[in-house]
Amino acid sequence: MAFKALLVSVLAALQVANGALIRRATCSDGTVVANSACCVLIPVVQDLQTNLFDGGECGEEVHESLRLTFHDAIGISPAIAARGQFGGGGADGSIALFEDIETNFHANLGVDEIIDEQRPLIQRHNITTADFIQLAGAIGVANCPGAPQLDVFIGRADATQPAPDLTVPEPFDTVDSILARFSDAGGFSAAEVVALLASHTVAAADHVDPSIPGTPFDSTPELFDTQFFIETQLRGTLFPGTGGNQGEVESPLHGELRLQSDSELARDSRTACEWQSFVNNQAKLQSAFKAAFRKMTVLGHDETQLIDCSDVVQTPPAPASNAHFPAGLSNADIEQACASTPFPTLPTDPGPVTSVAPVPPS
Template identity: 50%
Template sequence: MYSRYIPAALLSLANIRSVYGASTPEKRATCSGGQSVKNAACCAWFPVLEDILPNMFNNECGDDAHSALRLSFHDAIGFSPSGGGGGADGSIITFSDIELAYPPNDGLDDAVTTQSPFIAAHNVTAGDFIQFAAAVSLSLCPGAPRVGFMMGRPKATAPSPSPNGLVPEPFDTVDSILARMKDAGGFTPTDVVALLASHSVAGADTVDPTIPGTPFDSTPSLFDTQIFIEVQLRGTMFPGSNPGEGEVESAVAGEMRLQSDHLPAILRRLVLGNPLLETWPAPSQHSKGLSTRCPLLDTVQRISLTVPTLFPHRLPLPANAGPHLPAGQKQSDIEQACATSPFPTFTAQSGPATTVPAM
């Protein structure tokens, strides 16, 4: 599910549900730009927000937004109570010469190169910036949940241990993926499967280098649960001629499917809507040593006075983005995962068979 192939990080997973550092008492403050926040330290993030929206993300749910999600996960997941690591401490940037050489981090060099100058320009820690950028990126993707941001991560002092075994791979068994996520933060199987919704804004660059930017969903600019339908369609083709390890056949031309997306039978429970999308951040953005809470919700509400189209409570999905079968598919193409509970019935979009262009 989460690997060098995908930008699948939606939450910061460093020492989740562990003992945190003492919190700074919150007291409302007014920033120099007139924004009202719960803590004066949060004011430092308004210039960052105003910079990265146009200059890093181009004000869109594009490749840099997708990469920001993936980077936030890979920085945070390099932690285990038994194996060590600092979690979401920015070590993947601070020690990029070491961590980017780890096979599961293949393809993250572009994200590190993109974010590093902004970190230097705003004099914030790499750990804080990575998680802030990931939270902001979601506000640009229609249908995405609103997640919070907490600041106060210290500078990384050492690289994460080699993440072989720490970063779940698409070719791992479902049992091993669930065990790793439980070890990293106490995530339940339902939590883990719900996180697969992030693949609706995901793309792969390194599964097959001959076809970079291959989406995992037929609507890769929308964050929705449509992916839970598409991964259960009977696969018939690969998007390229050289399928990668952990890649399985897809039903939609040009779309990439990972083994770890396809196998969990629980997927069928989420196709009519994902209640976890409404409750995030449940286990969200926690790290040891956090000292200041800066809810992005508070920040976004104030910024929305100047850029309302970018920051409603949630960018809604288009009216025609409800659960459906891709054009050219039919209900019998669903690969039934549960013998005792039938897959919900959907109608297909009209028109010629869906083909997904490269991102």
């Protein structure tokens, strides 16, 4: 009986393994995928890398494509829907499909530029706008040294109506309102909000302060590293909450911009220790952002009804920097916010204090 049971178990395991092998497919370019439906993405990925991301750079188009994934997906509110005021939203492509409406929302200022750059690529391929926006973000991030290999799904239906206004958090929003907005959109915890903000390590601002376009949020905007979490903890000065500087905090690094919301989240008792935990912890940065991005990218959808095509995403380059203080700064310049754990001791870059260069425009 024991031998018979063992034989049955072995045969069952072989059937499962054989089924898994049957489901795998080799696309025309030789890429092996777990589901043959994902082969349709191979030419889309090639088009993205060649014609949007300049052959695989971690530059402005990557920053803006990643920003667009968030601005599309977060535009969902079960609380609004429950009141019968609005349904739908989430990662459904509405921000591009209803560009004339959603790009006029104050929080979406400037996203029309990347929408217009992506549109010709979408038109060349058999893919929904909803799927394309999230795919472009994941492929772009994978060009950045130190980034995680993000998950990609296809099968989202395109939006039939625009997302509601006032669902995208803004730099001058309070921590209370930001946490509440994320909780409403998808049940995101405070820790997941901090993880999603790791996207600012490869980001720059063009419209927060129009007088200084392309201003990065940390000193290494071409690297997916932990510098953002270090440099937001440096002492800074809040600008007045009016005019072009609304939502902006002065950074001690010339040429670097700090969002008011990032500054406050880095210092709030609900998020400060989680924020600090990313400092010099590349592995956590990668895993936490990967998990939070996956959750965001399927907002408004049942993940079990989508097709996992994560194996079309290239392996990102290895991390290319070590956590450090910029030249002329040290632990003495940190505004300690986590009450339970000291800020890590880090080396300081040698040499004179230098300015952070703006991110070149596309």
